[in-house]
Amino acid sequence: MIHMHHHLYKNFSLVRKLNLHFSVLWALYWMGWGALWSYLSVFLLYRGFTNAQIGLVTGCTSLLCIFIQPALAALADRDHRFTSRRLAMGLTVLLMVFGTWAWLSNSTLLTAVLLVISGIAVTNIPPHFNAMNMNMALRGLDVNFGASRGCGSAAYALTALVLGTLLERHAPTLLMPVFLTCFGGLLAALLLMRYPLPSLDTDSKARVAPVVLSNFSLLRHYPRFALMLAACALLQISRIPAITYMNHIVGKVGGTESAMGVALFISALVELPAMVIFTRLRRKLPLHWLLIGCSLFFVLRDVLFLLAGTTTVVYLACAMQAPSYAIFLPATVYYVTEEIDIANQVKGQALVYTATSGIGSALGSLCSGYLLDHGGVPSTLIFGTLCALLGAAVMTLALSSGKRKETST
Numbered sequence: 001m002i003h004m005h006h007h008l009y010k011n012f013s014l015v016r017k018l019n020l021h022f023s024v025l026w027a028l029y030w031m032g033w034g035a036l037w038s039y040l041s042v043f044l045l046y047r048g049f050t051n052a053q054i055g056l057v058t059g060c061t062s063l064l065c066i067f068i069q070p071a072l073a074a075l076a077d078r079d080h081r082f083t084s085r086r087l088a089m090g091l092t093v094l095l096m097v098f099g100t101w102a103w104l105s106n107s108t109l110l111t112a113v114l115l116v117i118s119g120i121a122v123t124n125i126p127p128h129f130n131a132m133n134m135n136m137a138l139r140g141l142d143v144n145f146g147a148s149r150g151c152g153s154a155a156y157a158l159t160a161l162v163l164g165t166l167l168e169r170h171a172p173t174l175l176m177p178v179f180l181t182c183f184g185g186l187l188a189a190l191l192l193m194r195y196p197l198p199s200l201d202t203d204s205k206a207r208v209a210p211v212v213l214s215n216f217s218l219l220r221h222y223p224r225f226a227l228m229l230a231a232c233a234l235l236q237i238s239r240i241p242a243i244t245y246m247n248h249i250v251g252k253v254g255g256t257e258s259a260m261g262v263a264l265f266i267s268a269l270v271e272l273p274a275m276v277i278f279t280r281l282r283r284k285l286p287l288h289w290l291l292i293g294c295s296l297f298f299v300l301r302d303v304l305f306l307l308a309g310t311t312t313v314v315y316l317a318c319a320m321q322a323p324s325y326a327i328f329l330p331a332t333v334y335y336v337t338e339e340i341d342i343a344n345q346v347k348g349q350a351l352v353y354t355a356t357s358g359i360g361s362a363l364g365s366l367c368s369g370y371l372l373d374h375g376g377v378p379s380t381l382i383f384g385t386l387c388a389l390l391g392a393a394v395m396t397l398a399l400s401s402g403k404r405k406e407t408s409t
Contacts, residue, residue, distance in 0.1 A: 055369015164261010
């Protein structure tokens with residue numbers, strides 16, 4: 001009995017350390033992401049890029065991620081030397097080297113190529129954090145994903161606010177030292193993440209069964225899931241104008257860099273409480289209703305951006321991040337867990353990632369950048385709103401038709 005209590009206390013103490021460590025990882029990652037990617041359009045406009053060229057940089061990054069992310073996941077599955085932690089460390093080093101080179105380069109083409117490589121590295125880090133988290137869960141360690149990911153949102157919110165204020169007084173070149181400091185810290189935190197973990201229990205060993213279906217077979221086997229992925233891609237396209245070109249949205253209503261900082265701060269800050277209360281919401285509402293509800297808030301958010309005449313309305317639109325994306329993100333993860341059979345879990349999660357961060361982000365970036373240069377901010381926001389409407393319609397069609405699969409608990 002004493003031994004059992006000691007074992008439980010040891011696990012409780014380990015979970016507490018892991019929660020803290022994961023919170024630090026997510027916080028440093030999102031602070032660095034804020035400096036590198038949120039203000040990318042500000043930095044590149046300063047370097048003489050057009051909006052279409054900025055869209056090309058972010059679009060190429062997302063397109064290449066569609067191919068690179070599954071290859072890295074397969075490498076981690078095939079060769080046990082390539083653990084998620086080691087892959088995350090390798091990507092961080094790659095990001096710091098190419099990011100610094102982009103900062104020092106005088107060539108427009110070279111800067112673009114280096115930033116695409118940096119973008120691929122930065123986009124591919126979070127799935128490895130998720131895999132590390134899943135590995136803990138399989139070992140019976142209940143690490144709180146929502147709370148640690150929420151700490152990342154809060155840290156990002158503060159970074160966006162501070163950087164927005166600093167960019168009113170200083171040139172965008174100040175972004176690079178901030179980015180390097182954050183990712184240097186992240187590399188150190190990953191190096192220090194070495195804990196004696198309990199071994200996989202027999203039930204968990206059964207859960208990490210070999211993948212039995214190809215991507216195509218999986219989509220054919222779960223047609224409603226295929227439709228839901230199309231909705232995810234459309235909703236992600238609708239988010240891109242506000243992610244990449246917030247400076248133009250704020251500029252349209254007469255705002256400056258500090259107003260852009262406030263807008264990004266609000267978007268990120270409201271994610272934390274929403275992610276924390278997600279578990280309670282999930283107990284009260286079925287996942288398919290949560291996903292349909294979220295998609296309607298995506299539409300409302302884009303309509304507010306489109307109609308905004310003052311910075312206050314832009315801030316209100318940013319606050320819609322809580323009932324839209326902040327609930328949508330964990331809901332899609334749990335939807336896959338509940339709807340897709342155990343042997344195809346990892347593949348299901350990867351497909352959601354590909355639909356959003358890959359296809360959705362790529363199409364959103366390329367179309368938004370082009371529309372911004374040729375039709376201005378209003379046409380870009382109309383495009384985003386139409387994609388959100390279509391996404392909400394497809395999500396409703398996917399999740400409200402047919403008999404829902406019964407899941408055993």
